[in-house]
Amino acid sequence: xxxxxxxxxxxxxxxxxxxxxxxxxxxxxxxxxxxxxxxxxxxxxxxxxxxxxxxxxxxxxxxxxxxxxxxxxxxxxxxxxxxxxxxxxxxxxxxxxxxxxxxxxxxxxxxxxxxxxxxxxxxxxxxxxxxxxxxxxxxxxxxxxxxxxxxxxxxxxxxxxxxxxxxxxxxxxxxxxxxxxxxxxxxxxxxxxxxxxxxxxxxxxxxxxxxxxxxxxxxxxxxx
Numbered sequence: 119x120x121x122x123x124x125x126x127x128x129x130x131x132x133x134x135x136x137x138x139x140x141x142x143x144x145x146x147x148x149x150x151x152x153x154x155x156x157x158x159x160x161x162x163x164x165x166x167x168x169x170x171x172x173x174x175x176x177x178x179x180x181x182x183x184x185x186x187x188x189x190x191x192x193x194x195x196x197x198x199x200x201x202x203x204x205x206x207x208x209x210x211x212x213x214x215x216x217x218x219x220x221x222x223x224x225x226x227x228x229x230x231x232x233x234x235x236x237x238x239x240x241x242x243x244x245x246x247x248x249x250x251x252x253x254x255x256x257x258x259x260x261x262x263x264x265x266x267x268x269x270x271x272x273x274x275x276x277x278x279x280x281x282x283x284x285x286x287x288x289x290x291x292x293x294x295x296x297x298x299x300x301x302x303x304x305x306x307x308x309x310x311x312x313x314x315x316x317x318x319x320x321x322x323x324x325x326x327x328x329x330x331x332x333x334x335x336x337x338x339x340x341x342x
Contacts, residue, residue, distance in 0.1 A: 126305050128317045130325040133297035136318045137176050147185035147291040149281055149304050150177045151273060154194045154203070163196055167206065174210045177297060183247050185291040186219060187211075188281045190273050192226065192240040204241040216245040219288075223260045224277045240264060242277055244284065251288050268301045268331060268340055275333070275340060278307035286311050302328030303340075310337065 129136055152173055155166040174189065181187045191203035208218060220243065227238040257280075264274025281304065285294055292313055296304040299317030301324050308315040310333035319325040332341040 125309055125313075126302075126315045126317070126329065128299065128302070128305070128319060128325050128329045130320070130322050131318055132320055133318045134173065134176070137173075137180055137297060140180055142180060142182050144182050144184070145291045146180075146182045146293045146295055147187065147285045147289055148177050148181045148295045148297070149188045149190065150174065150296075151190040151298055151300075151304075152203075153298065154192075155196060155201070156194065163201075170203070171206055171210045174207050175214060178211060178214050178216055178245060180295075181246075182291055184249070185289055186244050186246045186249055186285060187216070188242065188244045188284070190240060190242050190277060190281070193237045195235060195237075200237075204243055207243060211245045216247060219244040219246055219249060219251050220284075221259075222257075222280070224264045224274065225260070225262050226264055229262075240277070242281065246289075249289055255287065266340060268303060268327070268342070272300055273303040275303070275307070275338075278303045279310065279333070279337060282307040282311045282313060286313060299328050300324055302331040306331040306333050306340070309333075 152170055155163055158166050178187050189207050193203055194201045222242040224240045226240055231238050263276055265276030267274050294308040294313050295316040297318045299305060299319045302317060305315035305317045305328055317328050319328055334341050
């Protein structure tokens with residue numbers, strides 16, 4: 119068993135149930151990437167929006183005060199109308215008096231590409247109750263590529279490493295928790311930069327992949 123695997127824990131569980139049980143012991147940041155309405159086939163759009171904001175609020179409140187909550191979200195078009203997930207999260211964070219630390223854009227397609235069902239970029243947003251980033255260590259606001267993905271709904275390598283490095287460099291927290299962790303992109307990136315990683319994934323097949331995924335030593339590719 120590798121050192122990375124020893125520094126990672128993946129629970130095959132319902133993320134909401136796990137979050138409800140979780141009690142903060144300090145030193146923990148969270149990264150959330152919440153499912154969109156297409157994954158709730160019997161729900162109306164208002165039902166999903168209510169769930170989305172309640173789940174975002176739960177993740178924000180479970181983060182340690184000295185930590186950050188990062189959200190990775192891609193907008194959708196529902197019946198021809200744009201659903202801005204970053205807006206929904208920011209509304210929720212404001213009600214909880216959580217401050218927006220950054221709002222990054224990661225391109226999912228070459229700028230100028232026409233997309234139909236889903237926009238050509240994804241949001242990466244960070245919030246905190248106490249953390250104030252050092253402006254001297256500012257980074258770009260728009261990134262040309264998410265990086266390699268392990269599956270269609272996965273978080274790309276570049277975005278995953280950016281989030282993990284932000285936690286490492288701008289907070290004192292050394293554990294990164296990822297509900298809805300999928301195949302483990304965030305967990306692998308967290309381990310790669312030296313953070314402990316905790317993931318929650320309901321699918322046994324994806325949970326097993328999340329236990330094993332690694333970032334190559336050079337940080338340029340996934341190792342499955």
